[in-house]
Amino acid sequence: MRLSLKEAQEITKALKFRDGLVVAVTRDSRTKDVLMVASMNRQAVLKTLTTGMMHYWSVSRRRLWLKGEVSRHYQIVQDVHVDCDGDALVFDVKQVGGACHEGYRSCFYRKVKRGELKETLKKSFKPEEVYRSSRG
């Protein structure tokens, strides 16, 4: 899914950026599994909507971040949902490789079981082979 800049700007008018940010929940478009949760500023939303590739705002690194820029594990946008308050979006994507910088398909690879956190996924790639110095 790719929008024109004008269309993307119209969509952002429905958004309420809090401290400049909205929450992005990124799901596997096929399984509906949540892959990751991250922040987006206005620029990240516009880049994502106009290129069809997930971009986030890295709060810690204070910069725009194309998911896959290092790992080549891109996220290709299929559908975009907006919540009532306009401060959260759900993106359904085709995930290349895995979303998690620790080597899992999803960042949500742990679940509470009998009062403890247990891993529910196996690693699907070796992060040391995919990431050099930074995430992405």
Place this chain on the structure above:
Amino acid sequence: MRLSLKEAQEITKALKFRDGLVVAVTRDSRTKDVLMVASMNRQAVLKTLTTGMMHYWSVSRRRLWLKGEVSRHYQIVQDVHVDCDGDALVFDVKQVGGACHEGYRSCFYRKVKRGELKETLKKSFKPEEVYRSSRG
């Protein structure tokens, strides 16, 4: 799902509260639809895990908030997933009634279609009959 306070405190040790908050993504446990996205402070996480009922931290009202306290549209916790960074959780819940204060089952009732935001859900309840003065 209900944990003892000690178990819940152990789980919160895996969390990284940023400015005191983590992101909660709440899903329908049956359909995996995302119902809402909200913030939780440590108290909201502990209350949710020990009571099995979703509690959030209202940033605007600066108070703990039991989902359903006004509407009776409670969210009963079935499963809890934690992400790699410990700053986001996915809760699978049984949703009583609807999650959205505007009368929809999910807050994500709008989707980008041909460059525009379109409603994808019909209202499932009348908010004016369910909410008196405040959300919840």
